[in-house]
Amino acid sequence: MSDIDDDDYTPQLSAATLAVLQQHMREQTEQQERFEKLRQLAEEKFDAVNAEEVDEKITMEYFTEDWQMSQFWYDDETAGKLASEIFEQASESDVVCCISSPTAYVTAMADDRAKGRKNNMFLFEFDTRFDVYGRQFIHYDYNKPTDFRLATELEGKVDMIVVDPPFLSEECLEKTLDTVKYLLKPNGKLILCTGLVMAKLATTRMPGLKITDFHPGHRNGLSNDFRCYANYDSKRWTRQ
Template structure:
């Protein structure tokens, strides 16, 4: 057999490779159908001003997705909205359930009420059905739209992994986005595992973030103890005594 004859032979895949390819294609088609369904639902709800449920977005534990309980997502959303107006910019980082709660609150408001500018920074592109979606990967902390640099007044972050690397890089994104006078006027909320408290205090030191008394909960429960950290006190929480200085 000549080299040219060999080159002309069609490539064939093993039965195992063909099965894997078919499975990949089926998963890709399923993801596309799911996205289209979510988009249709989001558009229909927007037209009817109906609330959106997080039940439409199943958790993927392999991606470290654990949605907050209805109480917690609504609680955080209302803290971000307190005193906000049309000149306020709010960023929600890796906490899509809080975004959905905030979206529902704003949808229920009258047209005459103040509507701050909202951004959802999230890795899961299922949430691309919302115009506020910005794709975000904590491993690339500055790969963000230029319009966000030094533009954010209020922010909540829930880093997807309880690691120093994830917490540190997420904090880098926060510092990049917050307005220059953020240390005095901002609202920074960090909702994460309690064992991250020391790291959180260190990487958000310039904002004065400390542990507060509010205890977030998750819809399906979570073995890791979670806590809320913030750079301010309010009627809803105070500094936690063990963290006071």
């Protein structure tokens, strides 16, 4: 029998394991400090003046994927194409909303072409890390399709929407599309990114919406057949 009392035994980490743990803690601390800096900028410039005066360019490198929230970031090519669609299809005075599509929004806001239009671009997102965008961030829960800040002001006034429902389920898609219908102008432009399995429901619920030959890609891959749907024609895709 060992002379060590099991109740008093404390396991010791190896030097290598301890070093990895300490590095991870340092990275978390550094990331938190970066967020605090961004939040301070948001308070001082987004809310006090306007989005145009924020010099700090936020990129997706600030945000790690949280799979518990079903977060799968687009790859750079996809995010760039969606951002370019926004700039080419919406004028500076148009209102644009990215719903549960933070990669597209962050990429667009960091683009030089966003100058002059940032105050008309909004991110609807459940993850509160994105509140670094100040008043342009709207906390959004798809379970409450029309219950969010600025709901009355934006109802039926949005010119373009890029939406990517967080969960691949009929319930999530239906409720998210309820939000889209609530916000979008009668002739507004819509880009929906979701699985091929949702094709029938999506095109039935949104007349004019059709599947395209554009296949959005993700940084860490995705096992589902992921597709892009749109209610308008573009040089980037063919609607089927």
